[in-house]
Amino acid sequence: MLALIVIVFAELLLLKMFLTVLGLTAGSAVLVGMLFLKRFHLISKPEHPKTVLDDLAHMLRADRHRVERRVGHLRVRVKGGAGVKVYAKETDEGTEVSFAADLTPEGWTIVVITMFIVSYGVIAFLYAIYVFLKSRRFAQDTIHRLLSVGRVRPKPGSREEVRELLVGSLSEGQRLAEEAYETQKSNYEDAVLLGTVLGTGAFACLLMLVLYELDWGPDRMNALTIVFPSTAVIGFGVFVWLVLRWRWMPHLKKLKGWSDVLNIALTKELSDGFAEHADPGVFDLLSEVCSHIPEWLKARQPGGVYRSPFAWFFIIFGGLTAAQLLILGLTATYHDTVVTLTATSFGAVVVIAIVVVIRRVRNVAREETERELTEWKSRFAELERKADRFLQEL
Amino acid sequence: MLKTRLQVASRVNYDVFTKYLTWMLSKELVTVENSPDGHEKVVLTRKGQDAYLKLVQWINEVILGASKR
Numbered sequence: 257m258l259a260l261i262v263i264v265f266a267e268l269l270l271l272k273m274f275l276t277v278l279g280l281t282a283g284s285a286v287l288v289g290m291l292f293l294k295r296f297h298l299i300s301k302p303e304h305p306k307t308v309l310d311d312l313a314h315m316l317r318a319d320r321h322r323v324e325r326r327v328g329h330l331r332v333r334v335k336g337g338a339g340v341k342v343y344a345k346e347t348d349e350g351t352e353v354s355f356a357a358d359l360t361p362e363g364w365t366i367v368v369i370t371m372f373i374v375s376y377g378v379i380a381f382l383y384a385i386y387v388f389l390k391s392r393r394f395a396q397d398t399i400h401r402l403l404s405v406g407r408v409r410p411k412p413g414s415r416e417e418v419r420e421l422l423v424g425s426l427s428e429g430q431r432l433a434e435e436a437y438e439t440q441k442s443n444y445e446d447a448v449l450l451g452t453v454l455g456t457g458a459f460a461c462l463l464m465l466v467l468y469e470l471d472w473g474p475d476r477m478n479a480l481t482i483v484f485p486s487t488a489v490i491g492f493g494v495f496v497w498l499v500l501r502w503r504w505m506p507h508l509k510k511l512k513g514w515s516d517v518l519n520i521a522l523t524k525e526l527s528d529g530f531a532e533h534a535d536p537g538v539f540d541l542l543s544e545v546c547s548h549i550p551e552w553l554k555a556r557q558p559g560g561v562y563r564s565p566f567a568w569f570f571i572i573f574g575g576l577t578a579a580q581l582l583i584l585g586l587t588a589t590y591h592d593t594v595v596t597l598t599a600t601s602f603g604a605v606v607v608i609a610i611v612v613v614i615r616r617v618r619n620v621a622r623e624e625t626e627r628e629l630t631e632w633k634s635r636f637a638e639l640e641r642k643a644d645r646f647l648q649e650l
Numbered sequence: 651m652l653k654t655r656l657q658v659a660s661r662v663n664y665d666v667f668t669k670y671l672t673w674m675l676s677k678e679l680v681t682v683e684n685s686p687d688g689h690e691k692v693v694l695t696r697k698g699q700d701a702y703l704k705l706v707q708w709i710n711e712v713i714l715g716a717s718k719r
Contacts, residue, residue: 325714418703421710428713537659539702542709549713631715639712646704650677 283377288367288384295343295354298395299403305344305351311407312342312399314420317427318526319402324431332399337363337383338390342399353403357391359384361438368569422538423525429545430518436555437511444504451500456493463488511555514548517541546636550629557625567617571610578606653682653690674698 301308305328313330316323322333330342339358344351359367363383371380410416463485521541581603585596651659657667671692674680679698683691694702 413700413703418706421703421706425706425710425713539706539709540661542713546709546712635712635715639708642708643705646701650679650701 287381288371288377291384291388292357292359295356296392296395298342298353298355298400300347300349300352301403302350305346308344308351308353308403309342312403314424315402315407316399318420318423319398320522320526321398322431322434323427331358332394333360334390334394336387336390337366338387338394339363340391340395340399342395355391355395355399357388359387361442363387368572371569371572419525422542423522425542425545426518426522426525426538429542429549430515430522432549432552432556433511433515433518433545436552437508437515439557440504440508440511440555444500444508447504448497448500451496452493455496456489459492460485460489511552514545514552518545546639550632553628553632554625557621567613571613574606574610574613578603578610581606651692652685653692656692 303311309325309330313323313325316330316332324331328343332340332342334340337360339360341356341358343354343356345354366383367380370383371377410420467485518541521538525538581599585599585603653671657664660667660670662670671680671682675682677697678695679701681693681695683693685691
């Protein structure tokens with residue numbers, strides 16, 4: 257009876273500790289969310305919102321920043337995991353430009369992982385504040401300066417107009433290639449981690465079993481019986497790594513190659529005095545880029561945290577919760593059927609919810625990529641029709 | 651641009667290059683001038699510049715539209 261009371265009390269204490277951790281982590285998550293959802297006024301402009309965003313995108317690209325144009329806003333990448341979202345809202349006087357701090361995929365990964373692993377989300381919150389301040393400084397210094405100065409539009413039909421168009425295309429092509437490379441590199445690193453750890457772990461277990469059957473247990477430990485299994489396990493891990501590297505490297509090198517080529521072409525196009533020494537191959541390069549964009553759009557389909565940070569937060573949070581509940585259920589098996597049944601049932605429900613969320617996140621990512629590809633094919637077909645018609649009319 | 655340099659940059663053999671250059675000359679997109687050092691230079695006409703601008707604009711619309719959501 258006393259033992260039963262001690263066990264139940266210990267479990268309640270464990271539950272209380274768990275709820276405390278849960279509360280701190282959830283609290284940090286809410287604070288982090290608030291930092292990145294709030295919008296701040298930047299500047300008012302007399303032009304139409306689309307013009308303001310188009311001009312700003314162009315000026316940022318010419319300044320060598322990575323810009324993604326989206327409906328109603330821009331997404332700009334700053335360094336150190338930080339980014340900025342710039343919004344343009346139509347008003348009676350023209351446009352109100354505002355910004356919100358943003359995290360890059362790498363930044364989100366850091367936040368989500370530190371949220372659960374280190375100090376109940378305190379590190380995550382401190383990192384989020386650092387990113388927020390960096391984003392705010394970039395918006396208030398660089399973006400505000402560019403919007404205040406405004407874009408000097410080139411004379412229609414001039415070389416400057418052609419140059420601007422080429423810079424825009426090169427910058428966007430380079431961004432797509434680089435994002436494809438970064439996503440695939442992240443997938444490769446995940447595969448290496450998972451493959452070598454799980455593969456080596458499984459091999460080690462199998463080896464231990466075999467050695468046990470062969471009676472190579474602790475009582476027969478010597479240099480040979482330690483060195484051989486250890487070498488075999490490490491060797492297997494290296495083998496798995498080499499196989500994954502052999503499979504992934506050519507693809508990664510190709511993507512990186514394209515990113516570098518476009519970066520060099522962009523640098524040349526932006527350099528002073530280019531007008532007399534412009535690379536005649538830029539248009540040719542862009543024509544070739546068009547044939548690779550569908551592949552880059554597919555490769556950009558992220559499998560990690562970035563697609564939906566809140567979904568992945570739920571997945572990791574839910575996973576830990578389910579693990580806690582299942583452990584609680586298992587430890588109560590021999591003395592409290594009610595606790596066992598309740599804890600295991602809730603744990604199972606959480607696991608089912610996680611599976612549903614994962615499938616939903618993947619389906620959304622796949623549908624979005626398919627939509628992008630369909631739009632791309634339609635736009636490219638329209639370009640070919642226009643070019644054919646144009647050549648016939650010459 | 652020097653004719654020989656243009657041929658190298660276009661990455662086609664001389665016969666194919668000549669064929670396309672002849673076509674562009676017939677459509678008044680380019681002219682061929684003699685430079686003081688005796689080499690032939692290929693120069694875009696106003697019509698050729700407008701044609702090039704149009705092609706660059708179209709490709710820009712296609713690439714920049716690739717990630718709009």
